Amino acid sequence: MSTAPDSINDNRNTFGQPRHNWTRPEAQARYDLPFADLIFQAQSIHRRNFDPNHVETASLLSIKTGGCPEDCGYCSQSARYDTDIKATRLMDQSAVVETARRARDAGASRFCMAAAWRNPKDKDLDRVCEMVSAVKGLGMETCATLGMLTEDQARRLQQAGLDFYNHNVDTSPEFYGRIITTRTMQDRIDTLGHARNAGLKVCCGGIVGMGEQVGDRLGMLVLLANLAVHPESVPINLWNEVKGVPVNDTAERPDPIALVRLIAVARIMMPKSVVRLSAGRQYDGRIAGAVFRGWRQFHFHRRCPADHQKSADRPRCQAARSPRHDIEVGHCRVRRGPNRGPSCGLTLMLFEARIVLERTLALRINRARRGILDFHRNLQRLGRWRSRHDSNMRPTV
Numbered sequence: 001m002s003t004a005p006d007s008i009n010d011n012r013n014t015f016g017q018p019r020h021n022w023t024r025p026e027a028q029a030r031y032d033l034p035f036a037d038l039i040f041q042a043q044s045i046h047r048r049n050f051d052p053n054h055v056e057t058a059s060l061l062s063i064k065t066g067g068c069p070e071d072c073g074y075c076s077q078s079a080r081y082d083t084d085i086k087a088t089r090l091m092d093q094s095a096v097v098e099t100a101r102r103a104r105d106a107g108a109s110r111f112c113m114a115a116a117w118r119n120p121k122d123k124d125l126d127r128v129c130e131m132v133s134a135v136k137g138l139g140m141e142t143c144a145t146l147g148m149l150t151e152d153q154a155r156r157l158q159q160a161g162l163d164f165y166n167h168n169v170d171t172s173p174e175f176y177g178r179i180i181t182t183r184t185m186q187d188r189i190d191t192l193g194h195a196r197n198a199g200l201k202v203c204c205g206g207i208v209g210m211g212e213q214v215g216d217r218l219g220m221l222v223l224l225a226n227l228a229v230h231p232e233s234v235p236i237n238l239w240n241e242v243k244g245v246p247v248n249d250t251a252e253r254p255d256p257i258a259l260v261r262l263i264a265v266a267r268i269m270m271p272k273s274v275v276r277l278s279a280g281r282q283y284d285g286r287i288a289g290a291v292f293r294g295w296r297q298f299h300f301h302r303r304c305p306a307d308h309q310k311s312a313d314r315p316r317c318q319a320a321r322s323p324r325h326d327i328e329v330g331h332c333r334v335r336r337g338p339n340r341g342p343s344c345g346l347t348l349m350l351f352e353a354r355i356v357l358e359r360t361l362a363l364r365i366n367r368a369r370r371g372i373l374d375f376h377r378n379l380q381r382l383g384r385w386r387s388r389h390d391s392n393m394r395p396t397v
Contacts, residue, residue: 172219211250
């Protein structure tokens with residue numbers, strides 16, 4: 001029997017309101033809801049807090065690539081592993097600003113600058129602050145991910161005009177030690193606290209597909225949802241295959257429906273946070289139906305080593321090369337709305353929802369079709385055999 005979408009809420013008046021006391025069993029209960037009920041609940045919460053026909057876009061640029069001393073088992077930029085990524089120096093400000101300008105013209109409303117550091121040195125932070133101020137001058141929201149920060153460094157970034165600071169928890173506390181040993185989970189939580197205290201908005205999520213179990217993915221959401229303030233932005237990353245890193249030995253791409261369920265639970269547990277599709281978004285099985293259950297932001301990269309990006313001019317999205325600055329999602333176009341940035345409507349949602357159903361049922365439908373054709377052929381063979389047999393059995397006069 002189907003469970004009503006609201007029946008697992010203790011009080012209907014609190015439905016869709018932020019909570020900070022989630023438990024694993026509660027998260028699992030949402031995840032295990034019948035699929036239609038889960039979608040309904042996530043979409044209902046999404047519509048209470050966001051324009052359902054509006055999708056944001058952000059662009060990410062690696063301003064300093066490779067050479068990181070950390071041992072993150074999933075990362076192509078770690079100096080500890082033999083990957084194809086070549087370490088580079090911090091980019092010039094003019095190149096960063098020009099890339100941000102192109103991203104803005106292509107439809108991006110937010111520009112994120114990423115540097116492969118354990119933590120930034122003060123002399124490097126001075127240059128990053130100048131970049132932040134220059135990008136802010138283009139009229140874009142600004143975001144940075146630079147590793148661990150001190151309270152003073154977070155304040156300097158905020159004063160330079162930074163809007164968001166990205167620092168992911170990556171996975172659940174239980175699975176974390178199997179992925180990274182050079183930085184503790186508490187180090188990450190402390191950096192998030194420094195960013196929050198400095199007045200920065202927090203962008204914090206994690207990665208799926210590294211070999212973790214569903215319980216670990218839900219544990220990550222519970223950790224985020226129980227922070228004193230929910231992250232304003234929650235990126236859900238699907239791990240991209242990287243040669244030479246330890247996660248290759250454990251990685252297992254999640255089923256598209258399992259990923260859709262995770263996105264829906266993230267929307268339910270953090271109702272006012274922007275849920276973002278970031279790394280791995282090129283796998284259309286992941287995007288399928290995500291708008292329909294609470295996805296709000298599409299993230300395309302100008303330069304990202306995790307996506308095997310070798311050039312700052314190589315776009316990850318149709319937006320970078322479309323003369324009308326449209327953005328292609330699946331086979332539907334997300335066009336810039338007047339004064340609203342990229343937006344999409346009911347057609348996109350129905351199309352993506354259709355993909356979910358098609359991909360889920362395609363294998364069974366094809367097998368059934370082949371079975372019917374085989375049965376029909378066998379009937380034809382039997383008919384021909386019986387005709388020949390009857391002909392041979394007729395008595396001659």
